[in-house]
Amino acid sequence: MGKLNFKISEFIESDVAKKNSINNFPDIQSLDNILNLIVFCMQPIRDLINAPVIITSGYRSASVNKLVLGANNSQHLTGQAADFIVKGMSPSEIIAVIKNSKIEFDQLINEYNRWVHVSYNSVKNRNQILKIL
Numbered sequence: 001m002g003k004l005n006f007k008i009s010e011f012i013e014s015d016v017a018k019k020n021s022i023n024n025f026p027d028i029q030s031l032d033n034i035l036n037l038i039v040f041c042m043q044p045i046r047d048l049i050n051a052p053v054i055i056t057s058g059y060r061s062a063s064v065n066k067l068v069l070g071a072n073n074s075q076h077l078t079g080q081a082a083d084f085i086v087k088g089m090s091p092s093e094i095i096a097v098i099k100n101s102k103i104e105f106d107q108l109i110n111e112y113n114r115w116v117h118v119s120y121n122s123v124k125n126r127n128q129i130l131k132i133l
């Protein structure tokens with residue numbers, strides 16, 4: 001196994017939390033989920049794309065999720081999901097590359113053609129690809 005390109009802090013630090021003085025530190029179960037998301041999903045994506053992967057939203061506490069108008073059942077609330085961008089690649093290009101790999105994921109969503117949402121569930125992955133416009 002190669003090196004990890006991600007720090008857990010990249011999945012926890014939130015501008016919205018900072019601006020609103022909200023504690024966005026995950027509970028232990030969510031930390032475990034973030035670890036699984038990094039090891040089994042984000043790092044394989046990073047290795048596949050071979051370019052910097054910028055996390056724009058990772059774990060969200062309930063207060064942060066409300067402020068960003070996240071879904072009530074969002075996997076961001078449990079550390080199972082992250083939104084990301086790759087400079088020079090559109091979300092549909094990123095999704096096409098992941099789709100043609102053997103990387104496991106729960107959901108892979110092109111959100112508004114602006115970023116990719118990916119989730120990983122260590123119990124069962126649905127391998128769903130969706131688009132929200």
Ligand SMILES: [Zn+2]
Pocket residue numbers: 057076081082083117118
């Ligand atoms: Zn998301």
